[in-house]
Amino acid sequence: MPVPDSDFTLLKETVRDAGALAMRYFGTDLRKWSKGADNSPVTEADIAVNDLLRARLTGARPGYGWLSEETEDNPVRLARPLTWVVDPIDGTRAFARGDPHFVVSVALVTEGRPTLAVLFNPATDEFFEATAGGGARLNGAPIHVSNCSRIEGCRIAAFAPMFKHPGWERAGIAPWPEMEILERNSVAYRIALVACGAADAALALNAKSDWDLAAADLIVNEARGRMTTHDGEPFIYNRESTRHRSLLVAGSALHDALLAKVGAVRLPR
Template sequence: MPATDLSLLIDAALEAGRIATRYTGRTAERWDKPLGAGPVTEADLAVNAMLEARLPAARPGYGWLSEETEDSTARLERERVFIIDPIDGTRSFAEGSRTWAHSLAVAENGVVTAAVIYLPMRDLLYAAAAGQGATLNGVPILASQIASLDEAEILAARPNLEGRHWRSGRAPNFTRAYRPSLAYRMALVSQGRFDGMLTLRPSWEWDIAAGDLILREARGRCTDRAGNPLRFNNPHPRLDGVIAGGEKLHTLLLSQIDPETAGIRP
């Protein structure tokens, strides 16, 4: 990883925040993507245009994968690739909420090596580079090391508690919380604000790439729902869910999830 990849992502994320906050959320023009792929706003597209012009120009040899750019197989031929979500939590942005984020990452041979999650409306910038630890606004952060599900507070959407996902037919007795941005959920676990997070449905790479590295560099563990390390820049850029938390809590969660429901589903 070039030493300047992280600084490049930080500068780009700050510029993304300046662009996105020029829009006013509820009054920003909004469309629904085809095939139920969710909403997109003019702010998403403006941020994506800036990032797509700026980042590949700074790293001509890198591939490109972004939620708001038509995918190309050309990225599969590149050793390094940018993985970008211009605005994670578009629905929240469109509703005028402050809980949305820019998620920027670089992956090398499938492993994320530099990452930034930035929430401009909350003045929160999470960052990490491989082997250098994770920070929030420049201050080192560490994931929770709690070792009890009964005492844990875990970020998860309500459908993840359905009995079909769990060996016992019911979810463990943890306290559930929720935030609309998946990248922000992973960042909150990285800083120890919550003990863990999980999503048991197929997840797009751009939602989780940055959070994967930030959490691992904060001494947490992050895998798919079957316990496999996350690998990025796949031909179909979707992974089989995410389980994240401190090492002990991650092990406990994984032991409770039913492996028969694992695997990418339509």
């Protein structure tokens, strides 16, 4: 289904305003609490940014579905051909600490795949955007993934202790070589760093949600990267289950190398 150009204009303007709102809370004494079975953090800023995005995006496009980390899920979205997929602040832990490693993340998903995407880090003024088939840009300039092809020496955005886990040896997988590990709390921001070549790869072997991934997925793919689960499955969004068990992102050659190393790892479905 074709997406109107006006949707992209609406998306970019709204996300910029959401980022400005987030910065009004950044570095302040935030009200924060825990939610869900995993006690994930949420702050008053997450809710305020979510409310702004929802009011502006659904107000302008009342026929579109809505899926957000900070809104109770409504299955009505499953019947909508176009759905906004939103994380108002991806990287809440970093945001609450005053670390500038977070993004406002919004994608427009059509038939399971993102067609428009914006990631905005207002603390660093990094504005990533992409349209399906139209390339990816950072602050207006085209971006692409690195041409790194080897695991050894690569810059990988991941949780550092994962590479020392005893499960690798038990699975018969050789120790990891020396790499430069970039730790960023925001999953979407890690993927964006791969898209612009600031990191060569990103890897996570724990579950992620649609709102963590959808916008970043389009941006890295339009930047000529590949993004799959750790064993090579593509991501489909706006389904009844919004959970995905793992993440592997890199340029084509490095993605192949990492897939060969971790693809046989068995994770719960």
